Amino acid sequence: MLGTIDSRPLNVVIPLKQARALHKHLGMETCGDLLRHYPRKYLHYGSGSALEGTREGDTVSVIGHVVNAQRIPRGGKPIYKITVNDGHHAIGATFFGSQYAMRVLTEGKRVMLTGKLSYYRQTPQLQHPDFVLLDGPTQATGALKQLSHFGDLEEILSGREWLPLYPASSKVSTWTIMGAVHAVLATLPKVEEPLGFTPIGYKSLDRAIRGIHEPGPAGPDAARKRLKYEEASGIALVMAVRRAERATEGAAALPHVRGGDMDKLVRHLPFPLTDGQKFVLGEITSDMERQRPMSRLLQGEVGSGKTIVSLLAMLQAVDNGAQCALLAPTEVLTLQHARSLQETTMRAGLPTRVVALTGSMSAARRQDALLKIVSGEADIVVGTHALIQEGVEFFRLGLVVVDEQHRFGVEQRDALRAKSGENPPHLLVMTATPIPRTMAITVFGDLEISTLRELPGGRKPILSSLVPEFKPNWVMRAWEKIREEAAAGHQAYIVCPRIDGDGGVLDTAEVLAATQFDGLSVGVLHGRMKGEEKDAVMGDFAAGGTDVLVATTVIEVGVDVPNATVMMVRESEHFGVSQLHQLRGRVGRGGNASLCLFHTLAEEGTSAFERVRQVAATSDGFALAELDLRSRQEGDILGVNQSGSKRTLRLINLVDDYDIVRRAYDDAEIFVEQHPELARRAKDALLSTVPEEWEYIDKS
Structure with a gap:
């Protein structure tokens, strides 16, 4: 993000104990670090989002109205059961002997519950959850008491329709973060626009920072959109300045020499x-x-x-x-x-x-x-x-x-x-x-x-097939297919996810040579071999001297052996989507019908199995690239181990937010053209705060 939101040390705004915890466990030093730690989702009555994506045993938070309350006598400690409607689900909550719950959790009250999710007869239940009333004087129970470290609970929660839930840790809860953010926002000076103007059609940066943490009735979408634009603008400005600087560099002209x-x-x-x-x-x-x-x-x-x-x-x-x-x-x-x-x-x-x-x-x-x-x-x-x-x-x-x-x-x-x-x-x-x-x-x-996009003439599409380990007949047919291709004078790759151990290159080559490929020449190629050894093995395979090459992903890119017509990728679930697509491209390079077999140990119905199935189902690299991008965090794209407060992209979805990114790039181009020196200073200031994030663009 361009500019600085708030450079005040956290310990001058919030209690020292909580400031130290935020620094130790989430890497936050300044109020700006905290304000860039955006909510991962919100609790909002009627949104239906509280239980979305949750599983039994998860700790969940729910906002709703008490629609039913029942006291059940039981010895010395009665049970108190309530039903809360969050606008989408009816959620049961049970309290054991809590006089305070019986007194305040009455029908019609608006409440937030936090507890461990279970199901009884397919109905969601929370056992003895922490809670806080959202209307009128209140006190919090359990973990929610952490909000009281940052001021009066009624003042913190009053009038809120949207409550943020933050990425947290076992040592710092979402409620601690929420309370700290509230305390910082209460004393935050107006956030100035880093380039001196508010982009047309967007909230001001000041309103966006406040609105993403404490949304008004309309919700956080407009604030989130502005902050996505702000993230894109930082990168866009760096790229635009680079392009402008390159345009002023002199290079030797290398014209097309006719007849050369x-x-x-x-x-x-x-x-x-x-x-x-x-x-x-x-x-x-x-x-x-x-x-x-x-x-x-x-x-x-x-x-x-x-x-x-x-x-x-x-x-x-x-x-x-x-x-x-x-x-x-x-x-x-x-x-x-x-x-x-x-x-x-x-x-x-x-x-x-x-x-x-x-x-x-x-x-x-x-x-x-x-x-x-x-x-x-x-x-x-x-x-x-x-x-x-x-x-x-x-x-x-x-x-x-x-x-x-x-x-x-x-x-x-x-x-x-x-x-x-x-x-x-x-x-x-x-x-x-x-x-x-x-x-x-x-x-x-x-x-x-x-x-x-166009493939050269004569290239035939590569057929792909999934070979699950739980279907042993399919595995045996795969080995048979490789033998058939070798008998026809063609060659095969077998790719393994590791060198040593069960399923590794060395073990696989030894077992297959003794069982499935008796009479065929089996070669081995992996990253621990010396350069001359690798070259000799690859040269022999390219010359047709080896029938089956068992290798790691050292053959992933660029290797071109036209006679190779079949590949089996062992344990495909261990490879990324783009990597599997790259590996598949090592066959089918000589005009012969070719086949790629994606073996997997993953169980049907798992995300790993589905990912491999999707790769096998399509040969469209652009469709697979989007699938790959959806399955990875944006931090991987910049190739930096980005964690805590140091990540560049926190909100932008690189598949879905094209229009916002495109607008930021167009605006940056105009700004650099009109204000080159200011743009260069802004770029230098941005890079000075996150140098490691721009050192490598490496997603492997």
Whole structure:
């Protein structure tokens, strides 16, 4: 969020004991930290939300009117039963020997109950709940007494139609937070607009801060909408300033050289470019011809042909005497890319020199690679994070391509850009994980976006099937299918979620070689192997020397073996949605009918089983990306372990709030254009308060 809400230390506004508890258990130091700890939901008569999403045994809070009260004599301690209607449910509450409850909880009274939920004959019940009357003089019972630490209960609760429930901990209850917020709001000076104006159509920031914690009769929606806009505005302003700064940077223009290596490769490709590839390539070519650094994100379905587009872009740079760097997330992918790019250019008769650089290279090989890079002998340098390290110097770096953008942070890609010296290089980042539009402009808002949806001609859809462990006949048929594909001269992947132990790569490979795949060659690939070993195994598989490759997710991206037609992902419930989609894309790359089998140990009806079932049911990467985003917290998208008061996005839903985010980005663009210095200062102030949250954009 732009600006500071309230910088006062908590201990000068609320009691010291409660201030210390908020600091120790929720990381709050200032009143502003507390006010940015927004309610997770509200109690409101008639909303029907009190029991929504709850299970028996949960502690719940209910607001309603007492519609029935009954005293049942029983020895020395009578039982008192009431029924409260919250406008949606009739909820029973039982008190044992409480004279105070019998005296005040009479029919017609408005009350809040908090207790453990149980069911009796399908009717919700609360056993001896804590309670507080919401009309007239009252006193709280049990945990609700914590509200009295912050003032008079009647003053705190009077007239409220909406009561906030906060994310809490075992040591700090929602009532402590509610009372502390009330005390802070009672002494809060007017919150000023961080950019000097209230956006048209929104509440003022001051009213929004107050209204989200203590809503009026209309509820919290308008306040929540303004605060979502405020969250989006912070990120939008940073992105808009970055774009404006990039626009002033000078880059070497790398125009399309007619008849150069780029054109020669197009003529010698064994397949025609798709219309989508031609369009995207036109966008990239146009960007690189300008004396302004290109910053473009290329997203596309698995197998849509992003790599050949990036190679053509690199050859456009090489045609102009510039070098290119291709940053890949793993050694396996680095070596695969280097081999594939060299073979592709050699088949076209091009003199392109491709050099690989990885962290596990021997000292001699590394020194040789570094000399080729710094002397300009290397045209295209493919590397892992090793490319970013000190000691790697380029002769004339003109284009940086980042493969699998979600594996690298902003600072990582900027570190590589900085190696070009005076003129920053053009930048193309790629991802095969389609990005929902709100996430795209939020996380990648400093980049222009190109999208490839069309698959190259000849590609057949990959069939997918769910293979639950609780259906042993299906599992046996899956092994049989792999044997059939091997007998037909094709190859298979088996992906495991771990290296060691039951179900790991080593155990699985040994068991399958001795049982299901007798007579077939079974290879093993995992992350603990040395770079040369990985390269040898992958090279043997690519050459057809191995029938079945048992691997971890080191083969998740970029690996291209056209003869592989079947994959089984073991224990699919351990992988994310986008990861499963990526893995599936390793087959079906050679024009043959292909199959991906999603094995799972999850029980039918569980969320894990349903997630895998949905992946198996659709091959639309964009639909799966939204499913993936809905199942994850927004903190994962920024790739930071965000907790307590330090998270950037607290309210925005990156699937549903596109209109708010789009408005914030449009407004930020105008503001940066009209007030560049003020925008830059606001950006610097924001980043100075949350530096770790902007260090990496990494959702893996």
